[in-house]
Amino acid sequence: MTYCVAMKLDAGMVFASDTRTNAGVDNISRVDKMHVFAKQSDRVIVALSAGNLSITQNAINQIERTAKETPDVANIYSVTSMYDAAELVGNTLRDVRQREGEYLRQQNIDSSASFIVGGQIAGEAPRLFLIYSEGNFIESSSEAPFFQNGEIKYGKPVIDRVISPSLSLAEAIKLTLVSFDSTMRSNISVGLPIDLLVYPVDSLDAGQQHRIEETDSYFRELGTLWNEGLKRAFTSIPVPDEFARKS
């Protein structure tokens, strides 16, 4: 299973993905679900993948190979808008699924796969897209300036309550990690380490990448404080005398 989340704030963007993959409980390993296409001072494009790993890796490799082998054709390093970047990822996903999907279907293997694609290309503001398994895509809105991918539900309520474009990047990182903590508590197949990329608006620099391991003291403290805070929030609500006559 996978959990990815990306937020677009006035101050920039935060991307995060877990790194757990499993094909059955006895075949667990770590993979990169965060792929960065960057050209210093020109573009930072981040793709977070979920779903069938052979499909998403195939798509990412095809995107990189096309850029290398036919640099004159529009590619991820030459498109001039994030919209075009999202379309390129969507079309590549369609190609790969068309080629591979039928073989997988014959064995009842799901070829579904999806991407969050976000970032900034010089001349444009940062933008964030969600690319569905069918290759179509949507852009984030200022009312809901985030997308999730994979095991999204456990970690969504806290984002719904806190997210706002005015959050600082540090607050958005905190929110992202709280959302991961909630997800990992309820679904053991989402696991550490977490890949984190922080993108300050207009920096056109992908330098702020972090891998949060089990030994990370901030993430552990965050988990403890969040758990205590939730329990305190629960305790702060009075019990309902009206509903329980004999309790």
Next chain:
Amino acid sequence: MTYCVAMKLDAGMVFASDTRTNAGVDNISRVDKMHVFAKQSDRVIVALSAGNLSITQNAINQIERTAKETPDVANIYSVTSMYDAAELVGNTLRDVRQREGEYLRQQNIDSSASFIVGGQIAGEAPRLFLIYSEGNFIESSSEAPFFQNGEIKYGKPVIDRVISPSLSLAEAIKLTLVSFDSTMRSNISVGLPIDLLVYPVDSLDAGQQHRIEETDSYFRELGTLWNEGLKRAFTSIPVPDEFARKS
């Protein structure tokens, strides 16, 4: 969509279900998803249903009709163990899906349906079961003394953190309603009113049934306090200086 939850505590049981049904966004109405089979001083059996409404209503009607038409055959009012009650519901669900499923499948309509069945029969301790769409079932454990049905994920993290067999019934009601508040915030197709049944252990009395409407002052206060408490819990976590150099 549906959300149901049932908890088994040392002090008794709490059952809750929403009442929203929809077949498309323009066909929304209220239905009972909580069905009570009770004989004063002898048994209280509660079934919470989720999934295809025609299937679950059909099953409940068949259970009631069998009890009425052939009272000498083992039925929901005569079985001597909650295990037998769960098996009866599971077998009935199998019958109904066998009869109806193929017709629905021809129109790509999902005939999936499931039940939480819990309660107490005189001579036994309270017991709680989850009956899957295929008619097989499992019983709750003391480590996880609750079951959810329907749209389960949004409201699960808070239960995971707080649940314990030693909760009082009033605390369990509070926990149930916080879980509903979280679910309804993230999925608008789960809606008020909530049907709530509180069962004190060994009472063999189904008298404590409540319908929580939008005007319910406790539920509204609970939603406000929980939201404030969550935000306070979030604020109480320091921001991560180490991950955000320029934010």
